[in-house]
Amino acid sequence: MGFSILACLLRLLLVLIAAAAATSPAAAQSRPPSPARILDAALQDYAYRAFARPRTGIVYNATLPGNLTGIAVSAVRLRSGSLRRKGFAGYFQFGVPTGVVVQPYVERVVLVYHDLGNWSDYYYPLTGYTYLAPVLGLLVYDAANLSAVGLQELNVVASGGPISVNFGGNVRTVPAGSAAPRCVVFDLDGMPQFRDLEATDVCSTYRQGHVSIVVNSSEIAPSPPPPGAIAPSIPTPEEIRRRKLKGVENCRQCGWGCHSIGAPGCASAVFGEV
Ligand SMILES: *[C@@H]1O[C@H](CO)[C@@H](O)[C@H](O)[C@H]1NC(C)=O
Numbered sequence: 558m559g560f561s562i563l564a565c566l567l568r569l570l571l572v573l574i575a576a577a578a579a580t581s582p583a584a585a586q587s588r589p590p591s592p593a594r595i596l597d598a599a600l601q602d603y604a605y606r607a608f609a610r611p612r613t614g615i616v617y618n619a620t621l622p623g624n625l626t627g628i629a630v631s632a633v634r635l636r637s638g639s640l641r642r643k644g645f646a647g648y649f650q651f652g653v654p655t656g657v658v659v660q661p662y663v664e665r666v667v668l669v670y671h672d673l674g675n676w677s678d679y680y681y682p683l684t685g686y687t688y689l690a691p692v693l694g695l696l697v698y699d700a701a702n703l704s705a706v707g708l709q710e711l712n713v714v715a716s717g718g719p720i721s722v723n724f725g726g727n728v729r730t731v732p733a734g735s736a737a738p739r740c741v742v743f744d745l746d747g748m749p750q751f752r753d754l755e756a757t758d759v760c761s762t763y764r765q766g767h768v769s770i771v772v773n774s775s776e777i778a779p780s781p782p783p784p785g786a787i788a789p790s791i792p793t794p795e796e797i798r799r800r801k802l803k804g805v806e807n808c809r810q811c812g813w814g815c816h817s818i819g820a821p822g823c824a825s826a827v828f829g830e831v
């Protein structure tokens with residue numbers, strides 16, 4: 558008798574624990590959405606508007622409002638069966654392998670691509686790290702209603718292997734002796750996860766979300782003086798201020814491509830050692 562009461566209480570306790578576990582994610586979802594999630598929703602809307610009379614498998618670029626200049630968004634509609642069997646290689650920097658399954662099942666999906674460009678730091682601030690490449694995103698939605706707004710992403714399972722992200726040619730170099738660059742992968746909640754690079758300029762992820770390449774800011778080595786440079790005299794405070802301003806200025810102008818057009822002021826401003 559006493560035993561069955563105990564068993565009964567134990568069962569009640571388990572039910573309560575299960576209920577608490579089930580409600581906590583819901584409680585987490587009721588937090589106000591982050592700026593990055595608000596952006597995801599806005600970009601889904603702009604991406605879908607790019608589909609006037611969409612043809613399956615054709616990539617369409619979205620038109621963004623002026624207050625999002627610097628961000629690039631594209632969208633492609635695919636049959637989910639084709640995505641699973643064939644993947645989608647060469648979607649900008651993303652290589653989607655075979656075996657990608659969406660849940661719940663829908664007949665067609667839309668893959669939305671983001672390049673956050675100079676907005677990367679703003680939407681994905683990462684204290685202690687410096688971005689060496691723009692934050693890129695790949696998000697998957699149901700294609701059933703191309704007028705839909707506020708869509709939730711589908712669940713994505715990469716069962717055949719990870720999605721690769723090849724930043725080739727768009728990664729800033731760090732001076733020799735700095736920490737090794739690492740991949741950072743953000744899930745839809747914006748939680749960063751650090752991973753090693755798969756190869757030079759290549760990251761991989763099993764999830765949808767955002768990806769970039771970073772380096773620990775405190776481990777960036779001072780850049781070597783340019784060949785033939787004369788050892789500078791000790792700069793005056795005014796000289797330092799002028800050089801700082803010049804560095805920041807160059808940086809705004811050249812954005813992500815600055816290393817390739819060789820704006821030295823930009824590199825030193827970004828790496829904080831003007
Ligand atoms: C779409 O945008 C990409 C950059 O995001 C660009 O390289 C490509 O030329 C654009 N395509 C069209 C058709 O405008």
Ligand SMILES: *[C@@H]1O[C@H](CO)[C@@H](O)[C@H](O)[C@H]1NC(C)=O
Pocket residue numbers: 622623624625
């Ligand atoms: C950008 O402007 C549009 C209107 O053109 C507005 O609806 C939107 O909230 C603005 N977005 C941001 C991020 O400021």
Ligand SMILES: *[C@@H]1O[C@H](CO)[C@@H](O)[C@H](O)[C@H]1NC(C)=O
Pocket residue numbers: 626627675676679
């Ligand atoms: C990104 O660059 C554009 C101009 O190309 C500018 O209008 C925008 O304010 C910049 N964004 C940020 C966050 O600096």
Ligand SMILES: *[C@@H]1O[C@H](CO)[C@@H](O)[C@H](O)[C@H]1NC(C)=O
Pocket residue numbers: 684685686773774775776
């Ligand atoms: C960066 O590197 C320094 C020195 O190795 C270390 O103390 C610090 O924790 C690292 N920061 C991050 C954010 O990993």
Ligand SMILES: *[C@@H]1O[C@H](CO)[C@@H](O)[C@H](O)[C@H]1NC(C)=O
Pocket residue numbers: 702703704705706
């Ligand atoms: C598609 O979405 C729009 C906007 O949410 C809605 O007004 C419309 O009724 C939807 N159409 C269908 C067929 O569900």
